Amino acid sequence: MRKLVLCWLLLIVTQIALAAGGSSVVPQQLRCEYLVNPRGIDEKLPRLSWTLKATDAAAFGQRQTAYQVLVASSEAELDAGRGSAWSSGWVNSADMQHIEYKGKPLESDNAYFWKVRVKDEKGRISDWSPVATWTTGLFRPSDWKASWIGSGDVYKPGAGTANIADPWFRKTFELQGKPQKANFFVASVGYHELYVNGVKVGEDVLAPAVTDHAKRARYVAYDIAPYLKPGKNVIGLWLGTSWSIFGPYIAPGRPNAPIVKAQGTVYAGTAPVLIQTDNTWKTHPSPNMLLETWDFARMGGELWDANKEIPDWNALTCNDSDWKQATVYHPDLVLSAQMVEPNRALTPVKPVAIEARPDGSYRVDMGVNFAGWTAVKLRGKPGDKITFQYSEREKMDMTFNLHSAYIIGKEGHGTFHNRFNYSSGRWITIRGLSYKPSLDDIQGWLVRTNYEPAATFSCSDSLQNWMYDRIRWTYENLSLGGYVVDCPQRERLGYGGDAHSTCETGMFNYHLGAFYTKWMEDWRDVQGTESIVGNMYDTSFAHKAVMSGRYLHKGILPHTAPTYSGGGGPAWGGIVVSLPWYVYQQEGDKRILEKNFEMISLWLEFLDTQTKDNLLQRFGGNWDFLGDWLWPNATAEGMNNNSPQTLCLNNCYRVYNLRTAARIARVLGRKANAEEWEKKAKLASDAINTRFYNAGDHSYSDSSMGNLAAALLAEVPPADLRPLVMKRLENEILVKRNGHIHVGITAGALLFKLLREEGRDDLIYSMTSQTTYPSWGYMKANGATTIWEMWEKDLPGHSLLHSSYLYPGAWYINGVAGIRQDPASDKGYRKFIVRPPYLKADQIAWAKATFESSAGTIKTDWRREGQQLTLNVTVPPNCTALVELPGKVTFNGRVLKKNSSKGYVLEAGTYSLLSEL
The missing domain is CATH 1.50.10.10 (Glycosyltransferase)
Known part of the structure; x- marks a missing residue:
């Protein structure tokens, strides 16, 4: 009996020691459907992924032999070790990509928190990963209570340019208390921006992603709880014409104009409050409108008339008594979540030179050809019209009819800034200014989908x-x-x-x-x-x-x-x-x-x-x-x-x-x-x-x-x-x-x-x-x-x-860099090949690269000197690399023997190999 008790005590101590740490790896870089903490997804069986970080970068052979995933409705639950939505238990598997959620059916407009831990090659249990999240969108068409609304104005093809303003919409409402949860879902045909109590929600621009609006509209989920307060609140929506007038998207029931459908349930006080677009929303033309159409070489730009500004249009202080009611529409569109990264204004682009020209115009060299936004600080007389022409070619003022304009307001100064369109070019020709702008007056940004470099x-x-x-x-x-x-x-x-x-x-x-x-x-x-x-x-x-x-x-x-x-x-x-x-x-x-x-x-x-x-x-x-x-x-x-x-x-x-x-x-x-x-x-x-x-x-x-x-x-x-x-x-x-x-x-x-x-x-x-x-x-x-x-x-x-x-x-x-996916592998880069190129030293003498594969970060760094090639390679945990090198290969002074017909199979770790060519 005493011997049995001692065995049990030894087993318990061993388990405690294993659980206490000492694992060779820890999970990191958690993603859901490829995205980091995505909001408002409509995938009912989302897939979860992670990579592994070695706890000792100098060690070798780190692997995952099992994983455990917990998914809960709150972070506190996870901290307590509970997975109320899904507890996978220990799954004996090396898989760490596309692990399909197998828990309770997901609910619309809900938040989920998850973490993962793994067992390493010796069965030691890792620390839990950092907590990651996802929130759900609206799964069923019946979840949508809102109506599609527009301003009632429509774009008239062939009637000249700039004949429809980008419309504003607003809705005021009361809350009994401080919101605890408030997700607002916005689907639009044409671009949109969302404001709450005068503040733009989020950093996204040119939302949503481009979509076939003959069939579909994508919605974006916004957390508006931090912007709300007890008492009176106002939500503002600003629509951009853009793709709403694209010819192939013409469809029955939809006007040739931007429209929006949006709703959110605010949990504050004793009862939830549903905010939804309908004919009680107010609408008014904004100072911004599209120039040109939205067609081949006619994408134009934007015209901003500062005389039409209403600075508090999206705030409680705005008097909207003369705003008209929104118009309700009934297009036949599938609503689906935008499950791709949003657009962002990213890399800044600064001008490098400004030339004053004999005709009174100013030619700005942005130093690089780019597609995105520009902002130009301006001053002049009220009513002055300042024009901007964008060009890819040094000897042309404008290419592809890309141009924008700004009309000076009563203050005599302002800033032109893109909002619902973008330009492309290196040079900007500015006309209508009575002075030469400074380099500091002009700023550009590359605008793109906000995916991460790899x-x-x-x-x-x-x-x-x-x-x-x-x-x-x-x-x-x-x-x-x-x-x-x-x-x-x-x-x-x-x-x-x-x-x-x-x-x-x-x-x-x-x-x-x-x-x-x-x-x-x-x-x-x-x-x-x-x-x-x-x-x-x-x-x-x-x-x-x-x-x-x-x-x-x-x-x-x-x-x-x-x-x-x-x-x-x-x-x-x-x-x-x-x-x-x-x-x-x-x-x-x-x-x-x-x-x-x-x-x-x-x-x-x-x-x-x-x-x-x-x-x-x-x-x-x-x-x-x-x-x-x-x-x-x-x-x-x-x-x-x-x-x-x-x-x-x-x-x-x-x-x-x-x-x-x-x-x-x-x-x-x-x-x-x-x-x-x-x-x-x-x-x-x-x-x-x-x-x-x-x-x-x-x-x-x-x-x-x-x-x-x-x-x-x-x-x-x-x-x-x-x-x-x-x-x-x-x-x-x-x-x-x-x-x-x-x-x-x-x-x-x-x-x-x-x-x-x-x-x-x-x-x-x-x-x-x-x-x-x-x-x-x-x-x-x-x-x-x-x-x-x-x-x-x-x-x-x-x-x-x-x-x-x-x-x-x-x-x-x-x-x-020589990094190749093993064509025989069905697990992405869990198995990969490293093969430095067969090039002469007078062609490329050295190269180094990192590649963040789906399975982890691979690094190669090689150099040719005479008849020798040195290769440094990092194999991420849970991966193996087949290294193909000619001649005699040594590692740490020892000659390596091939363990594959094509080369050397290496487990996780960092290696410095020397090949005698």
């Missing part, structure tokens, strides 16, 4: 560093509103083809899980509608079942989402196959494949209807079957053509879609789909080889770089011919093009992905190291501060801030 990179090659920096800056300037635009000044359209050139660059450099999940929902919304090209205010173009006499298959996709408009080809709609797969590989996210599987199937079904004898045929109008786009000298050669090379590339791309879809189907256990698509890919490959393969030089169609890359990436060549086709591509780059690139947006993205997967860093370096046309170095030599639309600079009407050539941005992390 990487750093530098190397010995200054041109590569410039490219990396400018590619990232360009990407950030293209990602306002929860999707990537082609350009922020001319079109603001979410092209699928351009997404190929940006998405992997984005994912290797930023945390974009929520961003791309949202964009995929946009693509699901637009499926079934042919792309709209033409006058967007001609309603005959919007959402027709038959256009130009062509049958509209339910699987067809427009070339942009959520924006419908613009031209493209199969690679534009085909992004709905590629992008979910890329996200899955990066994040281990199976749900994004499940949610988009039906869309993928319908898209491939549509392509089948356009196929004859296993070859895709040209379909649609002049702008519906583009292949590569914007290759060097493309405008002179004719981009929109019905050439054999376009037919070849698009058929190769269809095969790439089919093979990718088959991989997706296998992950999801859909064997029949996988086999069907694999069979079609094989038949199509055989047909392409019969029709387009040139046996004399092992090329395809016109022997172009683009068709060679597309065929190889799609695995079109038979296995015995693949090395010969690859050699032909090498010759095309190094010999025929003298090391230069000769592709555009579509084929360029395919080319760089192929070369990264093949480990041909030498070929990529050849193209990225050039300084003569066509190259990124040519852009640098010609004063570029952002990446251009075309390889040529001076062709009129083309953008100098564009999505076209951002694909090297992935290579710097994936290739030069």
Whole structure:
């Protein structure tokens, strides 16, 4: 008996010791649906994720062997060790990403608090993580009691510019006590800002994210309790016209004007108070209005008339007796939460020079091309109109009709500041001032979706560093509103083809899980509608079942989402196959494949209807079957053509879609789909080889770089011919093009992905190291501060801030830094590969990078000196790395033996390896 008691005491002491700490890891970086403490989500089974921090950075082999999650209705509950919503118990698993909530059904408009702890490789229990939260939105349509309201004014296309003011709305109400809880949900068509008792709520700008307003409106959740008080209160809403008048969004029941639907329950006093938009709200025109329309090269700007200001419009002191009642509308729109980071005014941009010109205007050089907001302090006579013109080009006062204006009020001074629009350019021409403004009078900001950076990179090659920096800056300037635009000044359209050139660059450099999940929902919304090209205010173009006499298959996709408009080809709609797969590989996210599987199937079904004898045929109008786009000298050669090379590339791309879809189907256990698509890919490959393969030089169609890359990436060549086709591509780059690139947006993205997967860093370096046309170095030599639309600079009407050539941005992390996801892993970067590039020291002598993967922060730092390569690599806890190095490899003076056919499998820790080349 005594022995048994001693055993029990020993067991208890051991458990206490384990629980008291000593674990090799602790959870950190908690996220819910990719977001940090998100508000107002409408996912009923949200997924929780974390990474691990090593408690001893010098140790090795840290792992997670189990986890325990607690979810409660208050932080106090968690402190007491209770999970009233969900207590997972100990789950024996190394998983730490996408842990699906399995607790009690979530309730609308509620707060949830959660934390996690883990067991390490020795079973020791970690400390609890910091507490994280999420709040829910309104799950059921019946939860919404509010009405859609507007000012009653509508925008009149063709009636000139600036013919509708951005309206104000306000509502006063009484509270019995200090609010304990008050979440206010705002859905708007057009941008909005929320004010409570005269104070703007939050730092978000240009809310909500851009959405297909023919079908959907996204709502944003705001915590307004801190802004409320006992007694009388007032809520103000300010709407911006913006996307509310976008032609493709014209729909029955919705006015051509901004509208809003908002509500919140305030818990104060003895009974909750519901505040909701209805016809009792008051409305009044604000001093701000849109200039121009909201159309191709007509995005305009904003006009502020200071004579119409009402400083206390959103405060209790305002006399709203002469304000009119809001108008109620009944649009048929799905309401869903905005589950992507909001827009924010972020990186400040300061002017570097101001030139006084002979015509009395002033030319401001902001030093860098950027998309965002500007603020200019002004003074003058009452009624003076000050105008601002924005330009990307030094010799032009205005590009793409971007302009704003300010009318001086009775005070004789004021500040122009963007609110519901943004500009894009480097130079500002100011007219109407009687004095030269100072540099301190002007401020700019980059405005973008507020995702977090996930990487750093530098190397010995200054041109590569410039490219990396400018590619990232360009990407950030293209990602306002929860999707990537082609350009922020001319079109603001979410092209699928351009997404190929940006998405992997984005994912290797930023945390974009929520961003791309949202964009995929946009693509699901637009499926079934042919792309709209033409006058967007001609309603005959919007959402027709038959256009130009062509049958509209339910699987067809427009070339942009959520924006419908613009031209493209199969690679534009085909992004709905590629992008979910890329996200899955990066994040281990199976749900994004499940949610988009039906869309993928319908898209491939549509392509089948356009196929004859296993070859895709040209379909649609002049702008519906583009292949590569914007290759060097493309405008002179004719981009929109019905050439054999376009037919070849698009058929190769269809095969790439089919093979990718088959991989997706296998992950999801859909064997029949996988086999069907694999069979079609094989038949199509055989047909392409019969029709387009040139046996004399092992090329395809016109022997172009683009068709060679597309065929190889799609695995079109038979296995015995693949090395010969690859050699032909090498010759095309190094010999025929003298090391230069000769592709555009579509084929360029395919080319760089192929070369990264093949480990041909030498070929990529050849193209990225050039300084003569066509190259990124040519852009640098010609004063570029952002990446251009075309390889040529001076062709009129083309953008100098564009999505076209951002694909090297992935290579710097994936290739030069050598960080690669293990293609055999279904857990994101829990298993990854480190392979320094096979480059000479006189090309790139050293490189270092950090990459915050979904599984933790990976670091590499390598240097070549003579016949030696030193590699420092950090493997995060719970991960393993396969390091591929040539020659004899030593660690801490000991020769390492390969424990894999390809190299050295390393557990968590930091290593300094020496390779004798």
